[in-house]
Amino acid sequence: MEEFRSVRGFHDIFGEELERFNAVRQTVRRILELYNFEEIILPVVEYAEVFQRSIGEATDIVQKEMFVFPDKKGRMLALRPEGTAGVVRAFIQNRMFALKPYTKLFYEGPMFRYERPQAGRYRQFHQIGGEVFGSLDPLVDAEVISIAHKVVKELKIEAVVEVNSIGCKVCRPAYREALVQYLEQVAGHLCEDCIDRKDRNPLRVLDCKVPTCKSAVKDAPKMVDFLCEECREHYQKLLEYLNIMGIPYVENPNLVRGLDYYTKTVFEVVSRELGITIIAGGRYDYLVEEMGGVPTPAVGFAVGVERVAMLVKELPQRQPLYMVIPLGEDTVSYALKVCELLREKGKRVELSYKRAGLKKQLELANKLKADYAVIVGEDEMREESVSIKNLHTGEQVKLSLKELFSHVL
Ligand SMILES: [Zn+2]
Ligand SMILES: [Zn+2]
Known part of the structure; x- marks a missing residue:
């Protein structure tokens, strides 16, 4: 009989790869403990709508990458493509806003996206993420970024922290309009996906990896020049706090993240060695309300465990x-x-x-x-x-x- 093979994009983790994987998990968990996060174990399956509503209908994740299937009653379910939507759903459903003024939760586990498998990218991959609910203060954004910074520092990974602000409901519409106008002018240089994106989700054009798109958006208007008073102050404070904590960062005006729910702060930690994003996150002040909860500001981040694990050089010594x-x-x-x-x-x-x-x-x-x-x-x-x-x-x-x-x- 022919032997069984694992499904394409799904792989077994063991041996030295697992040692590196666990080194990442243990480091992140230990750091989250230092910041007083509490763990939540979430279901891998949610109603597909949980992700459609939160991540956004116009995103690649929802349109192309989700594993969606009907249950026996015909309700559409999805394997979670990321962790935040599920945490927000749980936060609302379990009335956590009533328990504490702030809630700091972390989760870990497999996520699923139907992407083309590549080195270090699988259709089942793992994330550890943290979410802080209940504060508008840029201190929270700064602390979350400091967690990401500690993770790479402790694992001795060379990486750059990139930050940006993508504004709020007040200031983003004017920016979006200016951006769309600009994109119309350079449309001839944009890839097919971006031609489509410029109307549906113009901010996404800014982080397209296609070289012609990259150079086409070089002179695009920048969100930081359009920030309203509140967003500007928030962003300035954040940078100030990062300086106080001694966290080196680079401002990247083209950083937007691929999910619709972010507001104000977005950040990524990019590996110098591989040029890929290994940790990312941001603020999402409207998402809890948009998912039916009491309006609650929030900030979160997620670590791509496989990606970070690839960069771990020193393994913790095992006991003799x-x-x-x-x-x-x-x-x-x-x-x-x-x-x-x-x-x-x-x-x-x-x-x-x-x-x-x-x-x-x-x-x-x-x-x-x-x-x-x-x-x-x-x-x-x-x-x-x-x-x-x-x-x-x-x-x-x-x-x-x-x-x-x-x-x-
Ligand atoms: Zn604003
Ligand atoms: Zn493009």
């Missing part, structure tokens, strides 16, 4: 591995006891399942990348001792169980 090697059937029960004692002391232990001579078992220990072989033969069993061999140096000592714990542990 002890391989317990019984010599002969009679010593197995003693070996089991030694294993348990070591594990009780918090050691990482592998018990050899191979019934063979010492040489064969030491070969096995090397293959399993053990750091120490703990050899238990009949002598050791009688004396309540073990012979412990450092597999890196070859040094071997015999220790009583008591000595073993005071010596090694």
Whole structure:
């Protein structure tokens, strides 16, 4: 029979890739803890409308990339393409606004987008994201950006923080109009997608990756020149706070993000090595209201776990591995006891399942990348001792169980 293959764009994560993946997860989770975020575990499936309403009908995500399917009653469901919409839905449904003046939630897990698979891009990918509900203060925006900055700093990834403001309901319409006018003039240089975008979602033209579009929008009007008083002040304060926290950033007037729900602050963390966005986020002050909740300002961000993991160079050291090697059937029960004692002391232990001579078992220990072989033969069993061999140096000592714990542990 032909063997099964995973679905295109869906892949298994294990081995060294998983170590890098988990290094990212653990770092982000630990940093979120420092900022007092609480975890929420969200469903992977929502009504498709949750995403249509929040991300926006005119976005690539909703139009082309969502996995949508009917349930048995014909209601349209979707695999979540991102995390924010679900958190907002949960925030409203569980009346979280009534529990605390501010709510800081984080989630992690798989997201799904029907995109062309490429290196580091899968149809099932993973994000860890945080959302802060309840404050209009640019301090929140600054703190969220500082989380992103800490993540790359701790993982020793070279990256640039890019920031922009895309205004609000008051100031964006005038900008949009000016932008559309400009885009009409340069329409001859725009790609097919952007010709379509310029009427439906003109801001998206600004972050098109097609070179002709990139140069066509070089002299486009900039949102920062159109900001209303409130948005301007918010943006200035944000930059001031970033300076105070010592977070280097670049202002990128063409940064808009691909989702409709953002207002005021948007930001991205871009890898210097790969030139791709690895962390992104922004403020979304109208989304809770637009999804049927009590008007609540909010700011959020998400880390692309696979993308960051690709850039992790230093893996956290694992605990040394002890391989317990019984010599002969009679010593197995003693070996089991030694294993348990070591594990009780918090050691990482592998018990050899191979019934063979010492040489064969030491070969096995090397293959399993053990750091120490703990050899238990009949002598050791009688004396309540073990012979412990450092597999890196070859040094071997015999220790009583008591000595073993005071010596090694
Ligand atoms: Zn404004
Ligand atoms: Zn384009």
